[in-house]
Amino acid sequence: MLLQDNLQEVKEGRRITAKGYAVNHKNDTFKPFLFSRHALGENDILIEILFAGICHSDIHSARSEWRQGIYPMVPGHEIAGKVVAVGSQVSKFKVGDYAGVGCMVNSCGECEACKRSQEQFCQNAKTIFTYDCKDCFHDNEPTYGGYSNNIVVHEKFAVNVPQNAPLEKVAPLLCAGITTYSPLKFSGVKKGDKVAVAGFGGLGVMAMKYALQMGAEVSVFARNDKKRDEAIQLGAKALYVSTQECKERFNFLISTIPTGYDVNSYIDLLEFGGEMAIVGLPPVELKTHIDLTRLVFAAGKKVYGSLIGGMKETQEMLDFSLKHRIYPETEIIGVNDINQAYENLTNGKAKFRYVIDMASLQN
Numbered sequence: 001m002l003l004q005d006n007l008q009e010v011k012e013g014r015r016i017t018a019k020g021y022a023v024n025h026k027n028d029t030f031k032p033f034l035f036s037r038h039a040l041g042e043n044d045i046l047i048e049i050l051f052a053g054i055c056h057s058d059i060h061s062a063r064s065e066w067r068q069g070i071y072p073m074v075p076g077h078e079i080a081g082k083v084v085a086v087g088s089q090v091s092k093f094k095v096g097d098y099a100g101v102g103c104m105v106n107s108c109g110e111c112e113a114c115k116r117s118q119e120q121f122c123q124n125a126k127t128i129f130t131y132d133c134k135d136c137f138h139d140n141e142p143t144y145g146g147y148s149n150n151i152v153v154h155e156k157f158a159v160n161v162p163q164n165a166p167l168e169k170v171a172p173l174l175c176a177g178i179t180t181y182s183p184l185k186f187s188g189v190k191k192g193d194k195v196a197v198a199g200f201g202g203l204g205v206m207a208m209k210y211a212l213q214m215g216a217e218v219s220v221f222a223r224n225d226k227k228r229d230e231a232i233q234l235g236a237k238a239l240y241v242s243t244q245e246c247k248e249r250f251n252f253l254i255s256t257i258p259t260g261y262d263v264n265s266y267i268d269l270l271e272f273g274g275e276m277a278i279v280g281l282p283p284v285e286l287k288t289h290i291d292l293t294r295l296v297f298a299a300g301k302k303v304y305g306s307l308i309g310g311m312k313e314t315q316e317m318l319d320f321s322l323k324h325r326i327y328p329e330t331e332i333i334g335v336n337d338i339n340q341a342y343e344n345l346t347n348g349k350a351k352f353r354y355v356i357d358m359a360s361l362q363n
Contacts, residue, residue: 003048003084005017006046006084006085006150007084007085009039010039010040010046010085013039013040014039015036015037015038015039016036016037016038016039016040016046016150016152017034017035017036018034018035018036018037018144018148018149018150018151019032019033019034019148019149019361020032020033020035020074020144020145020147020148020149020361021033021074021147021148021335021338021361022035022071022072022073022074022144022147023062023071023072023073024071024072025071026062026063026064026069027063029339030147030335030338030339030342033072033074035072035074035144037144037150037151037152038135038138038141038152039152040085040087040152041087041152041154042087042088042089042090043087043089043090043154043155043156044086044087044090044152044153044154044155045083045085045086045087045090045093045099045152045153045155045158046083046084046085046086046150046151046152047079047081047082047083047084047099047101047150047151047152047153047158048081048082048083048084048149048150049079049080049081049146049148049149049150049151049358050080050081050082050167050357050358050359051079051080051081051167051168051170051171051332051355051356051357051358052076052078052079052080052145052146052147052148052171052355052356052358053076053078053079053146053171053172053174053175053176053202053328053330053353053354053355053356054075054076054078054338054341054342054345054353054354054355054356055075055077055078055172055175055176055202056201056202056203056258056280056345057077057175057281058075058076058077058145058342059342059345059346060258060281060283061073061075061131061132062075062342065283065284066281066283066284067284069132070132070133070134070142073131073132073142073144074131074144074145074146074147074148075131075132075145075146075147076130076131076145076146076147076148076356077101077102077103077129077130077131077145077146077174077175078102078146078171078172078173078174078175078176078355079100079101079102079130079145079146079151079171079174080098080099080100080161080167080168080170080171080174081098081099081100081150081151081167081358082096082097082098082099083095083096083097083098083099084150086155087155090155091155092155092156092158092160093155093158093160097160097161097163098160098161098162098163098165098167099158099159099160099161100158100159100161100170100171100173100174100318101130101146101151101153101157101158101159101174102130102157102159102174102175102178102308102314103120103129103130103174103175103308104119104120104127104128104129104130104157104308104311105128105129105130105135105143105151105153105154105157106126106127106128106135106137106153106154106157107119107120107122107126107127107128107157108122108123108124108126109156110124111123111124116310117310117311117312117313118310119157119310119311120307120308120309120310121307128143129143130143130145130146130151131143131144131145131146132145146171147335147338147356148358148361149358149361156311157311159174159311159314159315159318160315161318162322165322166327168330168332168355168357169327169328169330169355170318170322170327171355172202172206172328172330172353172355173206173317173318173321173327173328174314174318175308176202176203176205176206176328176353177206177317177318177321177326177328178308178309178313178314178317179203179206179256179279179306179307179308179309180203180204180206180207180210180254180256180279181206181210181309181313181317181320181321182306182308182309182313182317183254183277183279183304183306184207184210184211184214184252184254184277185313186277186306187252187275187277189211189214189216189251189252190214190215190216191214191215191216192215192216192217193211193214193215193216193217193251193252194216194217194219194248194249194250194251194252194271195211195216195217195218195219195250195251195252195253195254196218196219196220196221196246196248196250196252196253196254196266196269197211197218197219197220197221197253197254197256198221198253198254198255198256198257198261198266198280199221199222199255199256199257199258199280200220200221200222200227200231200239201256201258201345201350201352201353202328202352202353203256203279203280204220204222204256205234205328205329205352205353206326206328207254207256208220208231208234208235208236209234209235209326210326211252212235213324213326216251216252217237218235218236218237219236219237219238219239219240219246219248219250220236220238220239220240221239221240221241221242221243221246221266222239222240222241223241223348224241224348225239225241227239227351230329230351243262243265243266243268243269244265246269248269249269249270249271249274250269250270250271250274251270251271251273251274251275252274252275252276252277253266253269253270253274253275253276253277254276254277254278254279255276255277255278255279255280256279256280257280257282258280258281258282259282259283259286260282260283260286260287260288261282261288262288263278263288263289263290263303264290264291264294264295267290267294267295267298267301267303268298270298270301272299272300272301273300273301273302274301274302275301275302275303275304276301276302276303276304277304277305277306278303278304278305278306279305279306279307290303328352328353329351329352329353330352330353330354330355331350331351331352331353331354331355332355332356332357333354333355333356333357334356334357334360335356335358335360335361336360337354337356338356341354
């Protein structure tokens with residue numbers, strides 16, 4: 001799948017051939033996969049993918065832990081690359097620009113949620129996610145994600161990336177960044193606030209970095225103390241391995257935990273009027289429950305869920321991250337390392353965020 005082949009397909013109005021890595025069922029391992037994407041529309045851009053982050057959501061989806069997945073599946077919604085072709089009506093990008101794609105590639109654009117740039121909550125149920133989703137705008141064909149060499153996307157669902165940006169660090173921001181930035185902004189975290197971050201993987205690290213930049217004092221909760229030194233070096237006040245050992249109370253707590261846990265014990269750590277944002281989603285069989293009686297007697301505490309962020313806020317997050325040089329801790333891997341990366345993430349052996357160098361697809 002050479003770039004010249006794709007450009008010829010664009011010129012002739014044909015579907016765009018692509019090469020990626022996919023699983024064919026929930027117990028499968030990743031293997032090379034040839035497929036095609038819809039033809040370039042007048043409002044679309046064709047991006048040559050240079051880097052793709054691995055999110056824990058990819059694992060849940062690939063293994064059908066939230067719902068039955070659509071197979072073959074090419075995961076990946078943390079995408080950074082170069083624009084190599086643009087549709088006739090595109091105004092936001094030109095060939096040669098850098099662009100990023102996150103968790104969505106389209107929505108209705110007409111409902112109130114879309115009009116206020118909360119496209120992830122499209123009220124007409126037409127949010128098209130980057131992979132494992134039926135695209136109602138293109139004959140219900142399945143979407144394929146970023147573990148591949150290219151992607152075709154409506155210009156509104158790509159963010160502008162400066163030429164001097166470190167693309168390998170930009171890619172994970174398109175999920176890990178916006179997922180944690182959005183609730184911090186929603187809850188108005190500010191200087192002097194006491195913030196807790198539950199879960200210290202890729203999402204947790206970003207939540208901590210943003211909160212610190214906003215002037216908060218940050219403590220971290222992790223499944224063990226292996227990352228204590230890293231947490232302290234990155235600016236955490238403390239790292240706890242259980243809620244029982246923590247005597248602090250917090251203005252804001254964000255849970256990034258992707259496995260089963262006792263959510264009520266974290267609610268107990270909020271001060272009066274404190275807020276807890278939940279962004280981590282455990283597998284269906286491990287989903288946790290909030291004890292309503294306990295919540296009522298918790299007195300004035302607020303608990304809410306947060307799903308990524310709209311496109312306007314995603315661009316804001318990226319600009320904020322680049323301005324303050326807030327990036328994830330990353331490890332660059334090749335496509336042949338995806339299976340091992342999944343195992344490391346599942347078993348808690350991963351240090352932080354894996355990012356696939358898509359140039360390895362050529363090897």
